[in-house]
Amino acid sequence: MLRPGPKATILASLLALLLFGAAVAARAQTSQPILYSHKVHVSSYGIDCRFCHTEATKSTSAGIPSVEKCMICHRVIAVDHPEIKKIAQYWKEKKPIPWNRVTELPDHTYFPHKRMVNAGVPCLTCHPGIDKADVAVQQRDFTMGWCMDCHRKRGVSIDCWTCHV
Amino acid sequence: MLDRRDFLKLGGATAFAALFGGCDKIPKKIIPFVIPPENHTLGEALWYASECRQCPAGCGIVVRVSEGRAKKIEGNPLHPVNRGKLCARGQAALQSLYHPERLARPFALTGPRGSGRFREISWEEALSLLLGEMKKIRGKAPTPLLMLTEPMRGHRNLVAARFMRAFGSPGRVAWDPFGQDAFLAANEAVFGVRDVPEVDIARTRYLLSFSGDFLETWGSPVHYARAYGAMRQDRATVRGKFVHLGPRLSMTAASADLFLPIAPGTDGIAALGIAHVLVKEKLTAQAIGASALWNEGLKEFTPEVVAKKTGASPRVLAYVAREFAGNQPGLAMAGNGAAGCTNGTFNLACVALLNVLAGNVGMPGGLSFPNRVAAFARYGAEAGLLAPPPESGYPAVRGAVGKMRGGDSGWRSCRGRPTPLSRFPPR
Numbered sequence: 001m002l003r004p005g006p007k008a009t010i011l012a013s014l015l016a017l018l019l020f021g022a023a024v025a026a027r028a029q030t031s032q033p034i035l036y037s038h039k040v041h042v043s044s045y046g047i048d049c050r051f052c053h054t055e056a057t058k059s060t061s062a063g064i065p066s067v068e069k070c071m072i073c074h075r076v077i078a079v080d081h082p083e084i085k086k087i088a089q090y091w092k093e094k095k096p097i098p099w100n101r102v103t104e105l106p107d108h109t110y111f112p113h114k115r116m117v118n119a120g121v122p123c124l125t126c127h128p129g130i131d132k133a134d135v136a137v138q139q140r141d142f143t144m145g146w147c148m149d150c151h152r153k154r155g156v157s158i159d160c161w162t163c164h165v
Numbered sequence: 166m167l168d169r170r171d172f173l174k175l176g177g178a179t180a181f182a183a184l185f186g187g188c189d190k191i192p193k194k195i196i197p198f199v200i201p202p203e204n205h206t207l208g209e210a211l212w213y214a215s216e217c218r219q220c221p222a223g224c225g226i227v228v229r230v231s232e233g234r235a236k237k238i239e240g241n242p243l244h245p246v247n248r249g250k251l252c253a254r255g256q257a258a259l260q261s262l263y264h265p266e267r268l269a270r271p272f273a274l275t276g277p278r279g280s281g282r283f284r285e286i287s288w289e290e291a292l293s294l295l296l297g298e299m300k301k302i303r304g305k306a307p308t309p310l311l312m313l314t315e316p317m318r319g320h321r322n323l324v325a326a327r328f329m330r331a332f333g334s335p336g337r338v339a340w341d342p343f344g345q346d347a348f349l350a351a352n353e354a355v356f357g358v359r360d361v362p363e364v365d366i367a368r369t370r371y372l373l374s375f376s377g378d379f380l381e382t383w384g385s386p387v388h389y390a391r392a393y394g395a396m397r398q399d400r401a402t403v404r405g406k407f408v409h410l411g412p413r414l415s416m417t418a419a420s421a422d423l424f425l426p427i428a429p430g431t432d433g434i435a436a437l438g439i440a441h442v443l444v445k446e447k448l449t450a451q452a453i454g455a456s457a458l459w460n461e462g463l464k465e466f467t468p469e470v471v472a473k474k475t476g477a478s479p480r481v482l483a484y485v486a487r488e489f490a491g492n493q494p495g496l497a498m499a500g501n502g503a504a505g506c507t508n509g510t511f512n513l514a515c516v517a518l519l520n521v522l523a524g525n526v527g528m529p530g531g532l533s534f535p536n537r538v539a540a541f542a543r544y545g546a547e548a549g550l551l552a553p554p555p556e557s558g559y560p561a562v563r564g565a566v567g568k569m570r571g572g573d574s575g576w577r578s579c580r581g582r583p584t585p586l587s588r589f590p591p592r
Contacts, residue, residue, distance in 0.1 A: 009171055013178045059207040066198040094199050101193040 042131040060112040110165040219254040222385035247387040311336035340562040347509030355517040367395035368530040369496040375432040376411035377500010427475040432503035433512035438471030439486040448490035494530030
């Protein structure tokens with residue numbers, strides 16, 4: 001068998017890096033079925049996070065607003081906008097909007113939103129810049145070290161079982 | 166061939182690139198509700214109270230609903246029928262909820278009747294079809310609209326009755342595949358009430374059972390089984406005696422203190438044999454006053470005659486009769502084994518007679534008919550519609566089906582689970 005020369009090896013490595021880079025870039029911009037802009041709703045119109053993410057104070061997951069929630073306003077507001085028409089179509093067919101997940105924690109951690117939110121931690125701590133984002137992106141990497149930093153500073157539990165149930 | 170040096174270089178490059186985490190993110194969907202259920206918290210289940218309809222007993226259930234999906238069914242501790250217990254059918258009811266062949270949409274016939282060719286249509290189309298047909302026949306008198314349902318009660322029955330009255334058609338047939346035709350006819354003959362009685366097993370001291378597997382599947386098995394447990398264990402010094410007569414050593418019979426095998430269909434005769442002893446030896450107050458019954462034919466049913474027909478020992482029959490009378494309140498119950506014979510009504514009526522002779526009708530530990538019409542008295546003239554209407558019985562349903570086949574009925578609306586045309590025996 002012929003041994004691949006040094007040129008081929010370098011090219012292969014560069015290609016691999018390129019592919020992974022593309023994946024990283026792709027992760028950074030997850031496309032959504034509807035181009036919902038947090039910036040418009042939060043910054044321009046001043047809607048509080050908990051108006052849509054109602055379960056943040058009640059459950060482990062903050063929840064994604066239902067189609068009904070969008071339609072509360074968009075029954076009458078901006079009905080001619082092409083993105084709003086898409087929502088109206090989902091509502092007419094009584095089908096849920098299949099959002100692509102943006103922010104996620106690994107399965108080996110237990111993170112109940114209600115604990116953080118009820119303790120008074122602002123949403124922007126972990127979701128920085130979401131109020132000014134046209135497209136939702138996970139800005140923080142949620143490494144254990146980063147979480148522990150804040151926990152230590154605030155003097156809350158750093159016990160293993162707290163997050164690794 | 167890759168040599169070790171190149172392999173390590175490639176491995177290192179891959180590991181380095183993987184640090185970016187670009188390859189561990191598989192895009193996942195996050196699906197919200199279209200309309201969230203009321204009082205719903207994500208991740209928390211809600212329990213809804215409902216009723217099991219897997220058999221006519223109607224046990225109360227609570228259903229755990231998680232994110233809009235029913236996940237588990239348990240008995241409702243507050244329901245008078247089952248008090249928190251539930252049989253296997255109730256537990257399995259989830260299977261029928263999620264059965265892949267369950268019809269969730271209307272279907273229209275696209276071929277000749279009986280071809281089995283259907284196409285799915287929308288609710289709007291189905292309703293407009295139905296309304297169109299109903300409008301067509303509304304003008305005709307008498308309106309040939311027949312409503313075929315399972316036996317309905319309460320407000321559902323009220324709505325159905327009002328609808329048929331407003332439409333101007335009297336045609337209603339109520340049919341239950343677990344039909345209690347013989348039982349209803351027997352109770353009407355003996356007590357004048359065409360209804361299923363309440364039997365107070367929990368407070369009886371002597372339970373005489375004829376061919377009914379009430380601890381397994383007959384009648385309201387969860388209700389009876391619970392009461393049976395109470396009969397045996399609730400009272401400090403009374404355990405009660407349970408005697409079962411019948412052709413089959415069922416699980417119910419196996420729970421009895423005494424199992425008397427008798428020939429199939431002879432439950433009525435066996436009961437008359439016991440009644441004969443009660444009246445002859447004047448063992449109860451009612452028996453003393455039963456001379457008319459005696460002269461009309463009860464005197465013929467001596468234990469010896471009965472023994473010949475049933476196969477039971479005359480000595481044991483007489484002994485059971487004496488024990489029954491001596492341990493009041495006693496209760497006599499007959500079930501599906503006795504009812505399912507060609508002389509079913511006779512069998513059940515004779516067993517019902519034993520309750521009359523024991524004087525337990527309307528008493529604790531005996532048999533009673535809850536006065537449902539009185540309970541709904543505030544509905545005035547419509548009170549009767551809320552009480553259980555009489556089941557139409559097999560002959561009425563056969564007649565209706567015959568009319569349908571003959572093309573007499575202009576239209577019929579069927580509701581509920583029974584499908585008479587497919588379930589009727591061919592005779």
